[in-house]
Amino acid sequence: MHGLGELESKVMDVLWSAARPLRVREVLELLDTPRPLAYTTVMTVLDNLHSKDYVRRDRVGRAYEYTAAESREEVGARLLREVLRSSGDTERVLLHFARSATPEESAILRRVLRGKESS
Incomplete structure (x- = not known):
């Protein structure tokens, strides 16, 4: 981690x-x-x-x-937010990530954005 x-x-x-x-x-x-x-x-x-x-x-x-104190997933999300906050340009970092995401990551993002997340 x-x-x-x-x-x-x-x-x-x-x-x-x-x-x-x-x-x-x-x-x-x-x-x-x-x-x-x-x-x-x-x-x-x-x-x-x-x-x-x-x-x-x-x-x-x-x-x-x-x-x-937190689940592995919660820590991962917190660390990701820290990276985004410290990047200086959250939008560009997120866009770069979205463009470079694996097919599995892209499928997860689409599912979450449609409100059909699985926890």
Whole structure:
């Protein structure tokens, strides 16, 4: 996910895939990384993600449980809006995107514009 570091993205993938809030140890156990990570590394990443408002945390006993603050799709939409806002010319960026869209992306855009979106 653009806007996140490699490890942050992997941690978010774990949280987005989880059916419930997770503690640091659970995130660590579920992470798929090429080398073993320290508990404190994952704790620091989760703390950074919390500071960036990507995750929420609730204290349960002496530990925190973490959940994604937004769905993967909501984060993607927010990042897209940030790119558009920072582009200096939203219309030209959108037009360029529409012209360069794949057939699948074009079909989705047409469906949404007709009000027949599928969530």
